[in-house]
Amino acid sequence: MTNILVVSGASRPESNVHAAVAAATRFVQGAGATVRQCDLASVRLPIMEWGSDDQSTHPSVLGVRADARWADGFVLVTPEYHGNMSGTLKNWFDxxxxxxxxxxxxxxxxxxxxxGDMSIIAVKNCFAWCHGFTLPFHAAVRPGDITDGEITAPKVVDRIARIAHDVARYAPVLRAAFDAARAMGRGPEAGVAGMHVGDWENA
Ligand SMILES: Cc1cc2nc3c(=O)[nH]c(=O)nc-3n(C[C@H](O)[C@H](O)[C@H](O)COP(=O)(O)O)c2cc1C
Known part of the structure; x- marks a missing residue:
C-alpha cells in the first residue's frame, strides 16, 4: 500500500486551504493510496529552534516527523503569503x-x-533542498474556485485530481528506486541516495 501525507500549510482554521486539502485527500484515496492529513493550523508546531533538546521530544514535533517518515509521498498545500509559502509550512520543513x-x-x-507561481516555486525549491522530487505541474486555487467550502471550478478540480493520481502513482516507484540506490552504498553510482546511507542509524 502506498502512504501519502496531505499537508495543510494553513495558519488559520477557516482557511481556504482546507478545501484544497479535502479535494486532494479524496482523490488520493480514490487512487488507492492510504492517506493521512497533517493540519498545521491545529498541530501548532513551535518555531523551530535548531539543536533544542526540548523540541526534540515535543509531542507535535515527534508527530510530524513520524507522519513524514511514514509517507512515501506528499501533497503539500500552501496558502500564498507575500509571494511565498506560509511561515507555518516553512516551519514544518525546518x-x-x-x-x-x-x-x-x-x-x-x-x-x-x-x-500562485511564487509560492509553488518556493515549496518545490524547499522540497528539492531536502533531496525530494516534485511533480512538474501543480495547481492554484483562487477564491472564485470555491463554493461553500468546496472547490467547484472544473479546471482546478481536474488539476488536483491529476496531482493526486500522479503522486499516488510515482511515489512508490521513486521510493523503491531510491532505496535500491541507497543499498548500493556511498559511491557516485548511488547518486543522491548515496548521500543518505545510514540516515536513520545516525539520526
Ligand atoms: C500575510 C498574507 C499575505 C498574503 N499574500 C498574498 C499574495 O502574495 N498573493 C495572493 O494572491 N494572496 C495573498 N494573500 C491572500 C491569501 O493567499 C488568501 O487569504 C488565501 O485564501 C490563502 O489563505 P487563507 O488561509 O487566508 O485562506 C495573503 C494573505 C496574508 C494573510
Missing part, C-alpha cells in the same frame, strides 16, 4: 530533512487571487 529525501510531492497553492 523540522524535516531525512524524512523527505528521495520522496515525491505534488504542490497546490491557495491564493487571494494571484496565480
Amino acid at each position: 523540522y524535516l530533512y531525512l524524512e523527505l529525501a528521495g520522496k515525491f510531492a505534488g504542490v497546490i497553492s491557495v491564493t487571494g487571487g494571484g496565480g
Whole structure:
C-alpha cells in the first residue's frame, strides 16, 4: 500500500486551504493510496529552534516527523503569503530533512487571487533542498474556485485530481528506486541516495 501525507500549510482554521486539502485527500484515496492529513493550523508546531533538546521530544514535533517518515509521498498545500509559502509550512520543513529525501510531492497553492507561481516555486525549491522530487505541474486555487467550502471550478478540480493520481502513482516507484540506490552504498553510482546511507542509524 502506498502512504501519502496531505499537508495543510494553513495558519488559520477557516482557511481556504482546507478545501484544497479535502479535494486532494479524496482523490488520493480514490487512487488507492492510504492517506493521512497533517493540519498545521491545529498541530501548532513551535518555531523551530535548531539543536533544542526540548523540541526534540515535543509531542507535535515527534508527530510530524513520524507522519513524514511514514509517507512515501506528499501533497503539500500552501496558502500564498507575500509571494511565498506560509511561515507555518516553512516551519514544518525546518523540522524535516531525512524524512523527505528521495520522496515525491505534488504542490497546490491557495491564493487571494494571484496565480500562485511564487509560492509553488518556493515549496518545490524547499522540497528539492531536502533531496525530494516534485511533480512538474501543480495547481492554484483562487477564491472564485470555491463554493461553500468546496472547490467547484472544473479546471482546478481536474488539476488536483491529476496531482493526486500522479503522486499516488510515482511515489512508490521513486521510493523503491531510491532505496535500491541507497543499498548500493556511498559511491557516485548511488547518486543522491548515496548521500543518505545510514540516515536513520545516525539520526
Ligand atoms: C500575510 C498574507 C499575505 C498574503 N499574500 C498574498 C499574495 O502574495 N498573493 C495572493 O494572491 N494572496 C495573498 N494573500 C491572500 C491569501 O493567499 C488568501 O487569504 C488565501 O485564501 C490563502 O489563505 P487563507 O488561509 O487566508 O485562506 C495573503 C494573505 C496574508 C494573510
